[in-house]
Amino acid sequence: MFQKMTIEDCLEVERQDLVKESLKEIERVDKVLKSFITVLDEERIEIDEGPFKGIPIAIKDNIVTKDVRTTCASKILENYVPPYDATVVRKLKKAGFAIVGKTNLDEFAMGSSTERSAFFVTRNPWDLSCVPGGSSGGSAAAVASGEVVAALGSDTGGSVRQPAAFCGIVGFKPTYGLVSRYGLVAFASSLDQIGPMTKSVKDAAILMQIIHGRDPLDSTTVDVKMDFLSHIEQGIEGFRFAVPVEVYEYEGLDKEVAERFEECIKLIEKLGGKVERVKIPTLKYAVATYYVIAPAEASSNLARYDGVKYGLRVEKSGLKETYSVTRTMGFGEEVRRRIVLGTFTLSATYYEAYFNKAQKVRRLLANDLSSVFDQFDAILTPTSPIPAFKIGSITDPLAYYLMDVFTTFANLAGVPALSVPFGFAQGLPVGVQVVGKRFEDPKVLRIGRSIEKFSPYNENGRIPLPVVRV
Amino acid sequence: MRFKTVIGLEIHVQLSTETKAFCSCTANVFEIPANTAVCPVCTGQPGALPVVNAEMVDYAIKLALALNCKVNEYSRFDRKNYFYPDLPKGYQISQYFYPLAVGGHLDIDVDGTTKRVRIRRLHLEEDAGKLMHEGDSITQARYSLVDMNRCGVPLVEIVTEPDLSSPREARIFTEKLRSILRYLKISSGDMEKGALRCDANISIVDLDRNVSSNRVEVKNMNSFKFIEKALEYEEQRIKEALVRGENVEKETRGWDLSTKTTVSMRGKEEESDYRYFPEPDIPPIVVSKERIEKLKLSLPELPDQKKQRFAREYGLPEYDASVLTADESIANFFEACVRLSGKPKETSNWIMTEMLREMKEFESGELKIKPEHIAELIRLVDRGEISIKTAKEIFPEMFRTGKMPIQIVEERGLKQLSDEHAIVEIARKVLEENPHVVSQYKSGKTNVISFFVGQVMKQTKGTANPKLVNDVLRRLLEG
Numbered sequence: 016m017f018q019k020m021t022i023e024d025c026l027e028v029e030r031q032d033l034v035k036e037s038l039k040e041i042e043r044v045d046k047v048l049k050s051f052i053t054v055l056d057e058e059r060i061e062i063d064e065g066p067f068k069g070i071p072i073a074i075k076d077n078i079v080t081k082d083v084r085t086t087c088a089s090k091i092l093e094n095y096v097p098p099y100d101a102t103v104v105r106k107l108k109k110a111g112f113a114i115v116g117k118t119n120l121d122e123f124a125m126g127s128s129t130e131r132s133a134f135f136v137t138r139n140p141w142d143l144s145c146v147p148g149g150s151s152g153g154s155a156a157a158v159a160s161g162e163v164v165a166a167l168g169s170d171t172g173g174s175v176r177q178p179a180a181f182c183g184i185v186g187f188k189p190t191y192g193l194v195s196r197y198g199l200v201a202f203a204s205s206l207d208q209i210g211p212m213t214k215s216v217k218d219a220a221i222l223m224q225i226i227h228g229r230d231p232l233d234s235t236t237v238d239v240k241m242d243f244l245s246h247i248e249q250g251i252e253g254f255r256f257a258v259p260v261e262v263y264e265y266e267g268l269d270k271e272v273a274e275r276f277e278e279c280i281k282l283i284e285k286l287g288g289k290v291e292r293v294k295i296p297t298l299k300y301a302v303a304t305y306y307v308i309a310p311a312e313a314s315s316n317l318a319r320y321d322g323v324k325y326g327l328r329v330e331k332s333g334l335k336e337t338y339s340v341t342r343t344m345g346f347g348e349e350v351r352r353r354i355v356l357g358t359f360t361l362s363a364t365y366y367e368a369y370f371n372k373a374q375k376v377r378r379l380l381a382n383d384l385s386s387v388f389d390q391f392d393a394i395l396t397p398t399s400p401i402p403a404f405k406i407g408s409i410t411d412p413l414a415y416y417l418m419d420v421f422t423t424f425a426n427l428a429g430v431p432a433l434s435v436p437f438g439f440a441q442g443l444p445v446g447v448q449v450v451g452k453r454f455e456d457p458k459v460l461r462i463g464r465s466i467e468k469f470s471p472y473n474e475n476g477r478i479p480l481p482v483v484r485v
Numbered sequence: 486m487r488f489k490t491v492i493g494l495e496i497h498v499q500l501s502t503e504t505k506a507f508c509s510c511t512a513n514v515f516e517i518p519a520n521t522a523v524c525p526v527c528t529g530q531p532g533a534l535p536v537v538n539a540e541m542v543d544y545a546i547k548l549a550l551a552l553n554c555k556v557n558e559y560s561r562f563d564r565k566n567y568f569y570p571d572l573p574k575g576y577q578i579s580q581y582f583y584p585l586a587v588g589g590h591l592d593i594d595v596d597g598t599t600k601r602v603r604i605r606r607l608h609l610e611e612d613a614g615k616l617m618h619e620g621d622s623i624t625q626a627r628y629s630l631v632d633m634n635r636c637g638v639p640l641v642e643i644v645t646e647p648d649l650s651s652p653r654e655a656r657i658f659t660e661k662l663r664s665i666l667r668y669l670k671i672s673s674g675d676m677e678k679g680a681l682r683c684d685a686n687i688s689i690v691d692l693d694r695n696v697s698s699n700r701v702e703v704k705n706m707n708s709f710k711f712i713e714k715a716l717e718y719e720e721q722r723i724k725e726a727l728v729r730g731e732n733v734e735k736e737t738r739g740w741d742l743s744t745k746t747t748v749s750m751r752g753k754e755e756e757s758d759y760r761y762f763p764e765p766d767i768p769p770i771v772v773s774k775e776r777i778e779k780l781k782l783s784l785p786e787l788p789d790q791k792k793q794r795f796a797r798e799y800g801l802p803e804y805d806a807s808v809l810t811a812d813e814s815i816a817n818f819f820e821a822c823v824r825l826s827g828k829p830k831e832t833s834n835w836i837m838t839e840m841l842r843e844m845k846e847f848e849s850g851e852l853k854i855k856p857e858h859i860a861e862l863i864r865l866v867d868r869g870e871i872s873i874k875t876a877k878e879i880f881p882e883m884f885r886t887g888k889m890p891i892q893i894v895e896e897r898g899l900k901q902l903s904d905e906h907a908i909v910e911i912a913r914k915v916l917e918e919n920p921h922v923v924s925q926y927k928s929g930k931t932n933v934i935s936f937f938v939g940q941v942m943k944q945t946k947g948t949a950n951p952k953l954v955n956d957v958l959r960r961l962l963e964g
Contacts, residue, residue, distance in 0.1 A: 098530065
């Protein structure tokens with residue numbers, strides 16, 4: 016059954032029909048699911064020779080694809096056709112993967128529900144009345160529903176992990192600098208990182224093996240070659256785990272999510288891990304810090320959408336008016352909110368009070384985490400304090416931002432973080448987050464694989480996947 | 486009233502690196518078809534990222550060292566955010582918080598005395614594109630076009646302390662800087678082509694009342710001459726305001742070539758908040774001591790050092806040494822000539838007068854004149870084969886065609902007649918033909934000799950050695 020197939024499964028079968036199967040499944044379900052902004056016609060799908068030849072994969076629509084429209088789910092880039100491939104796209108193509116389409120997201124990756132796409136809302140394949148999470152909600156829904164075998168997302172404050180948790184798949188945010196950002200449309204450059212979204216931890220490791228590594232076109236990448244696969248099955252015997260007490264202090268934590276999390280801790284202990292509660296004092300400032308730094312960088316990164324070179328232009332009599340009307344009409348409310356916020360915190364008068372202070376807190380947080388990792392192999396938290404919610408049910412921006420309570424700190428500190436499915440709450444998937452030390456990405460995946468392998472909610476170590484009925 | 490002029494400069498220098506500051510497009514974009522030297526990075530395509538050009542950093546370090554700056558071991562790029570159509574990313578990558586180098590100085594010669602101008606900072610940034618307005622002016626234009634070739638061309642910005650005290654000093658400083666840039670071979674330094682751009686901050690202190698005028702920023706001074714002209718105009722404008730008991734606006738003004746005045750570009754209230762913050766796409770630049778040392782060793786002999794050596798080694802007056810070393814190729818030419826001629830002062834005279842005059846009209850390309858030409862010219866004059874006058878006469882042809890002087894002399898029959906017998910013969914004939922004048926001479930009007938000299942010169946088409954003609958005539962008349 017194609018919908019349930021992992022990359023590993025695909026390697027065991029004849030692959031010439033997989034792209035057709037994928038397109039057929041998209042044709043069948045996507046009119047209700049709406050994972051994709053752009054689906055390629057079969058003849059437009061390039062398939063290179065490579066070990067993964069013909070395995071259908073989806074790419075979040077903020078990662079540029081040469082000659083294939085890349086919109087960032089924004090009106091301002093609705094008709095933008097990039098002249099080049101992102102480095103990760105180039106690498107995947109070279110490995111043989113077939114890119115079948117570009118997935119929906121919150122506009123410019125600013126959101127946690129994919130409701131903020133300028134085009135349409137993507138639905139959660141487990142419950143079509145719920146959001147798939149975000150911002151990589153399209154990729155998460157496409158993978159969970161089985162429209163594609165795997166996908167790439169991007170994670171600035173949880174945008175790979177949270178939708179992975181909401182849709183019951185695996186989502187991994189690598190160490191900052193491990194995967195090239197060349198061709199990832201920047202939201203917050205110091206936080207953004209591309210990551211795999213897959214049906215198994217091993218698949219995430221396979222994709223990481225392909226996409227990681229130094230890129231001469233991205234000077235923030237680091238020159239390391241990692242082995243993600245050799246030790247992935249070796250278990251966690253003797254590993255030490257830290258659970259921040261802040262998790263329990265957080266009032267918004269859903270009761271069933273908390274129960275699954277506790278079960279997961281028990282499982283880890285059963286598998287030979289040692290779990291301790293620790294205090295990470297700066298953790299509670301992560302969301303506030305994140306919502307100063309990310310909008311600040313975004314306000315600058317999104318300045319290029321001015322109607323001069325590409326994208327939407329609303330022609331007005333003067334330059335200033337053209338700028339202003341183009342950007343007002345081209346950007347959605349949430350994007351405009353963050354641009355204004357970022358412009359404010361970077362202004363000369365408030366730079367010290369906000370941006371610079373946030374940078375300092377960020378350093379303190381990184382130091383705090385670094386001392387935790389001196390004693391522990393990983394930090395465990397729920398990925399999201401709540402499971403997927405009903406479309407349109409959260410309207411207050413602050414309540415919305417607080418969904419990132421357990422995810423943003425990994426981006427601020429640049430450390431690797433994985434969301435792995437672990438059971439359900441109110442019938443919707445729950446994700447457990449494993450956060451590791453910088454450049455210990457293979458270890459994080461190894462821990463994730465152990466959870467996946469022995470989770471009582473999985474069958475033979477395979478995560479349960481939904482069946483979308485149309 | 487007594488006034489003191491206070492000027493500080495902000496100079497932008499385009500570096501002549503092979504590629505642009507942050508991508509692999511060519512940085513040599515002068516007069517190439519619009520938007521042909523561009524890529525996703527320099528046109529600000531979504532997702533594209535900058536990568537620092539190491540050659541650019543080396544060039545800037547060399548300049549910093551030549552300007553006696555302290556090169557910071559740690560520096561960083563920042564984003565300067567503002568909207569303009571020639572700025573594709575909506576921000577310029579620059580260095581604000583931690584510049585590449587700080588605290589240097591450059592000594593300039595002002596009327597024979599040396600003046601030290603302190604350098605506050607030196608930092609790297611990227612150039613913007615160019616706008617072309619369809620219509621008479623920017624406000625009248627029907628539409629405007631953007632050429633992004635120049636986007637991302639590397640720039641060094643040099644900020645001086647307000648140590649300059651006249652428009653002329655500002656000009657001399659900028660000329661000296663260009664000389665250094667050319668010695669270092671890191672920039673063409675052509676102001677006309679925009680490779681060197683100078684903005685100035687000027688204010689005037691009323692020394693009697695000990696108050697300063699507001700500071701005015703002057704832009705658009707795109708030649709050395711206009712730096713001086715614009716600042717002279719501005720100096721006068723501010724002084725007049727002070728004399729009237731007024732002050733000038735704190736504003737930015739531009740030099741207007743058509744009216745030869747400065748005009749207001751924007752006032753204080755229009756100043757932008759650039760919202761500087763660290764560029765997250767580029768890791769900090771860490772310059773090791775070894776790299777600095779290596780670059781220091783690679784520096785050529787700079788104008789000041791060469792000047793001192795010329796004065797010392799060739800016994801030249803300081804002024805000569807200074808003129809000859811302003812341009813490295815002239816300095817090298819001079820030295821090659823001296824190696825052939827063995828006569829530094831004569832060589833210097835020929836280069837500083839005749840040759841530099843010809844150079845002014847010389848467009849570009851390889852010079853036809855070679856050190857051999859000058860050396861031979863000096864030898865011909867020395868041996869009396871041609872007069873200084875003749876030598877000056879043939880110089881332009883020699884410079885333009887590259888013919889050796891002896892060839893031109895022969896072709897034009899200008900070889901100096903120094904054959905005494907021949908001159909005596911001609912002189913006798915002239916005396917015989919003018920008996921009246923001879924008797925005038927003999928009656929005491931000895932100054933009529935000049936008439937005879939003129940006649941002899943006429944007969945010899947000016948080639949006769951004038952001194953010899955004089956001697957011969959005197960002998961014949963007196964004898």
